[in-house]
Amino acid sequence: MFKLIEKTKAVDLKIVETILFYFILYSFLGWILDTWYSSFIDGRLEFGGMFKSFLLPIPLAPIYGFGALVLIGFKKFLESRGHASLLFLSGLILSIVEYVGGIFTVSVLQHRAWDYSDNFANLGGHIDLWHGFLWMMLGWFFVRYLHPVNKNFSEKILKIKK
Secondary structure, three states: HHHHHHHHHHHHHHHHHHHHHHHHHHHHHHHHHHHHHHHHHHOOOOOHHHHHHHHOOOOOHHHHHHHHHHHOOOOHHHHHOHHHHHHHHHHHHHHHHHHHHHHHHHOOOOOOOOOOOOOOEEEEEOOEHHHHHHHHHHHHHHHHHHHHHHHHHHHHHHHOOO
């Protein structure tokens, strides 16, 4: 029993704090992007993320937070790739995250947060070719530009030692 408590104490809370910070930050930025995209497509203000999905007044789109965390997990691998490989791999990774997230929301939460069933080349309405292309672009931008800037900003806020 005491060994379990000792191991729990050994967990670096800075890591947990950093993961939570990134999740909330990228979920919020994703909500802004999702709101902009939905409003642009619909031609009127259309809130994205949890406003749209569950009618909760929370400006977060958790799928973006999860996608960002997965890309951060693959950061070293992805950073070493050329532009074409990075585009393909980040699009693939984020499409898998979206597919798993879509299945999760339908099967566990009993709610379809997004539905691409009417779109060309979709898989169960959870992912489609067009959004896979958008994920490629966003993933490339995230790895090359957005996260490096946010990482430096986050390290200053969270006082993370390099």
